[in-house]
Amino acid sequence: MTLSHPPRNALALAAVCLTSLMFGLEISSVPTVLPILESVLRADFKEIQWIMNAYTLACTTVLMATGALADRFGRKRIYVASIVMFAVTSLICGLAQSAPVLIVSRFFQGMGGGAMLICQVAVLSHQFQEGRERSRAFGVWGIIFGIGLGFGPIIGGMIVAVANWQWVFLVHALISIVALGLVFAGVRESRDPHAQYLDVAGILTLSLSCFGLVYFITQGPDLGLGSPAALSIVAATVLSFIVFIFVEKRSPRPMFDFSVFRIRPFSGALCGSVGMNFSYWPFMIYLPIYFQGALGYTSVNTGLSLLAYTLPTLVVPPLAERLALRFDARRVIPLGMFTIGLGFLLMRFGAGMEQASWLTMLPGCLLCGTGLGLTNTPVTNTATGAVSPNRAGMASGIDMSARMISLAINIALMGFILLEGVLSYLAHALPGIGETTPLRWLAEKVAAGSIAQLTQHGAELAIADPHGVIVRAALVHGFDLVMRYGMICAWALALLSLVAFGSATRAHRQASARDERARHPST
CATH class of the missing domain: 1.20.1250.20 (MFS general substrate transporter like domains)
Known part of the structure; x- marks a missing residue:
């Protein structure tokens, strides 16, 4: 055909x-x-x-x-x-x-x-x-x-x-x-x-639970984390997720067949899939804010600087495939996640230098992109290859859904960490500024990268920080916390992936040996 x-x-x-x-x-x-x-x-x-x-x-x-x-x-x-x-x-x-x-x-x-x-x-x-x-x-x-x-x-x-x-x-x-x-x-x-x-029931309940969690992370501080409205959102989110599990277990054709999680290569690959979206991908949303807000780069210079973060994801996958064939995906996927975490560690050092620039961020950005390239393709191939061919579509759907859900949640989480880091630094460095200017509003502006506008906001801030040194330091402090979060998540998911894979290779070899004996009973 x-x-x-x-x-x-x-x-x-x-x-x-x-x-x-x-x-x-x-x-x-x-x-x-x-x-x-x-x-x-x-x-x-x-x-x-x-x-x-x-x-x-x-x-x-x-x-x-x-x-x-x-x-x-x-x-x-x-x-x-x-x-x-x-x-x-x-x-x-x-x-x-x-x-x-x-x-x-x-x-x-x-x-x-x-x-x-x-x-x-x-x-x-x-x-x-x-x-x-x-x-x-x-x-x-x-x-x-x-x-x-x-x-x-x-x-x-x-x-x-x-x-x-x-x-x-x-x-x-x-x-x-x-x-x-x-x-x-x-x-x-x-x-x-x-x-x-x-x-339909599975789609609606999963979507509602994801939306509720993201909404709580982004809006919770304003609502008050212990307020009736915030607690109601949490309760509705948990209830939606419980109903989702119940619906999927009783559905004749569930979109999430939970039995695949008992397949160790699938679970190990899924840990890598989720790990990329606890570290690399959501940080790409905020990295332009660092280059433009903290370093003062233009949009074009920011895009050029981000190439070090993204280009390795194009170059490394062929190498990752060869490594997976030679050393097995259960080693390559955790290695990729560990490399992403190491990249975040180096970016923290680069951003914390006195003369920080794209050059000081370069080693960390390159390592992060390399780690993503090592992880991405083996994750997809392992997740779909770990199940029977008639279930490959369902496995691919679970993998893609896990990526998008963890990405949405971590865009919100990294934003929350960035904002709270900026807020805590400003509260310490500018203890009197909140008397006329709401400190959280100021922190939100800084976290969004609006440094130039803020230094012209009013006499109080202009006198306290005429050159924007403090607000830039606050932004760098917030990013330090975000990069620390990305590093910890990448390494934690690398370890979890190793544990999930476990002795999958040994089991695979045993199954292959059984198949070989079945084909050649005389041996």
Whole structure:
């Protein structure tokens, strides 16, 4: 089948690569413009967090549902609908004149992006069925997706430099038109005639529990962590998660089959998958704030500086694959997580130097990217390869959902740590400033990177800190805590991954020996 339609397959692969490029760019290019959005849209620090979190939470919401809908109603049809939704919401994002409008449109953009991501895998799996062609197609798709993630920061910075922040979003509306043409020309329709069940209860309860946890982390300090409103959010979140577990255990076709967690290679790989989103990926959201707020870099210089953080993720994966084949993924995945933690340690030293710059951050950024490259591909291959082929889609869905959920939670957690670190430093360094200026408001502005504006805010702050030395030191202190958190999480998940893998290799060898004896009983 694959060889009989090579031109259509080439067009289908081009469509998948183009949409994967858009999805990757929309994750990694937006962080470089967050400080600009804070100023232009008058967004506070929590709104800045939600601009990113709305996208990731929405992706999580639709991941499992999209696969079922595509199987039932047609993969090409759902793919087209997801691209149209992504294009329209990207247009609305670019035209947004306020932070709330941008947050809502980002949520729907994330739904379109998440649906696109799942459809890409479904289209490639159906369109490329021969072994060599299939491997080549998935390889090209992975490279293009990595380019979108790796070069997103510099592309976002360059767009802002030559145009304005709106085009970081608007450009996707134009690219989507080309992608739709390629889809109509190259993608063949397919569906699963046996797909009838959609786990609506599981999708809703998991989404509500994730949203409740993120909302509590971001809004809890303002509500009061012990207030009735905050405690009600916690109770609703816990209840939603309990109902989710109950629903999934009783569902005839659950989107989360908990029995796969008893497979040690799958659990070990999942620890690595979650570990990346407890450290590397959420920190990429805040790193531009450090370069622009603490070091005073422009958007373009920030994007260039971030290349050291992202480019190794493109170069290292082939090496990671060879290492996994030679030394086993159960060693490579924890090694990758340990390397990420070591990178955070070196970034802490670099940021704490008296003459801190991109150069002092370079070793840590390179190590973090290298660790991510060592972890990412082996995690995906191990998670899907640890289960039987008919459960690979479900395993992939769990892996992707775990990534998006942990990313959303840790965007909120890192923001909370950054804000509280800045607040504690300012309270100690400027004990009298809170008499006329709310100290938390000041800390939110500093955490968002608005250093230049704050030094002009009023006579009290201008006299206490005329050159912005204290507020910059507060921002550096907050980032020190965030980097310490990333380091601890990376190393803790590396250890947990080792424990989860356990003696999986020995069990695998025993199973292989049994299979060999079954094939050759005389030996």
